[in-house]
Amino acid sequence: MSSSYPPEPWDLTGTGLITLWRVPAAAVPPLPTGARAVTVRGRALATTMLVRYDDRGAMAYRELLAGVLVRHGRRVALSITDIWVDSEASMAGGRALWGVPKELASFAPDAALDSPVATGTTRTAGGPVATGHLVRRRGPALRLPFPLRAHIVQTRDAQTLVSPIRAGGRLRLARAQWSFDADGPLAWLRAGRAVTSVEAADFAMRFGA
Numbered sequence: 499m500s501s502s503y504p505p506e507p508w509d510l511t512g513t514g515l516i517t518l519w520r521v522p523a524a525a526v527p528p529l530p531t532g533a534r535a536v537t538v539r540g541r542a543l544a545t546t547m548l549v550r551y552d553d554r555g556a557m558a559y560r561e562l563l564a565g566v567l568v569r570h571g572r573r574v575a576l577s578i579t580d581i582w583v584d585s586e587a588s589m590a591g592g593r594a595l596w597g598v599p600k601e602l603a604s605f606a607p608d609a610a611l612d613s614p615v616a617t618g619t620t621r622t623a624g625g626p627v628a629t630g631h632l633v634r635r636r637g638p639a640l641r642l643p644f645p646l647r648a649h650i651v652q653t654r655d656a657q658t659l660v661s662p663i664r665a666g667g668r669l670r671l672a673r674a675q676w677s678f679d680a681d682g683p684l685a686w687l688r689a690g691r692a693v694t695s696v697e698a699a700d701f702a703m704r705f706g707a
Contacts, residue, residue: 503591506706508556514549514698515618515630517674521690526566527579530658533568533651543567544690545576546676548618548630555702559585560605562620562628564684568651570660575649580683582620582627595706596661597654603627626679635697636671644702667701 520541529535535542549561563581567574582603583589592598606619620627644666652659674695678684 501586501590503587503594504556506595508591508703508705510551510555510557510703510705511701512549512551512555512698512703513700514547515632515672515674515695516545516547516698517630517676517695518693519544519546519687519690520693521566521687525686525689527686529566529568529577529579530570530651530653532658533570533575533577536567536569536574544687546628546630546684546687548620549698550618557585557588559583559588560618561588562603562605562618562630564687565650570651570658573649573651573660575651575660577651582622593654596650597652597659598650599652625682627682628679628684629677631675632695632697633673633675636673639668639670639699641668642666645704661706664704665701668699669701670697670699671695672697 521544523535523537523540523542526535526542544566547563552558561583563578565576565578568577578598581598581600583600584603584605589600589602592600603620603622617631619629645664646666648663650661650663672695678687
């Protein structure tokens with residue numbers, strides 16, 4: 499694999515499984531300086547995403563991430579605390595451009611999945627991380643027009659960096675099952691409770707300025 503990556507912004511397309519969690523605030527991993535978790539009754543709001551980016555966009559690769567909804571100044575944003583990809587270029591670019599702490603992992607099944615993402619297990623050299631599984635779709639798909647605007651807050655070179663994201667696509671409520679290895683890096687989510695899940699049946703995203 500090559501570690502050469504395109505300049506920002508990255509225009510990506512794909513499919514994914516997204517779940518929102520309520521997690522004890524004390525379980526949240528360290529956040530960038532100046533960012534604090536959004537909490538409701540002592541619970542932080544976190545998300546997990548299992549994504550397959552396809553070759554319609556700048557790069558094609560698989561990704562698993564966990565993040566926490568944060569406040570940074572007056573802005574509400576997402577801070578990505580844990581993330582794995584199966585592309586050296588994506589890992590190198592994510593770190594260098596936006597401070598996203600990407601690590602390498604393998605994903606099973608290895609074959610490219612047709613839309614939508616149904617099941618994926620992520621494994622690193624240190625062992626399994628998580629499995630996400632789409633159990634059932636619920637109701638009709640809703641198309642969200644591009645661009646919906648959001649931001650991520652990360653640490654790069656010991657500085658807090660805020661970067662823009664634009665996204666849109668077809669979303670549908672879903673029922674999902676997740677498992678997190680008890681000794682793995684996402685064990686902090688085992689104390690959480692899933693609130694809702696969404697299938698991103700087809701989405702477009704612009705990452706960066």
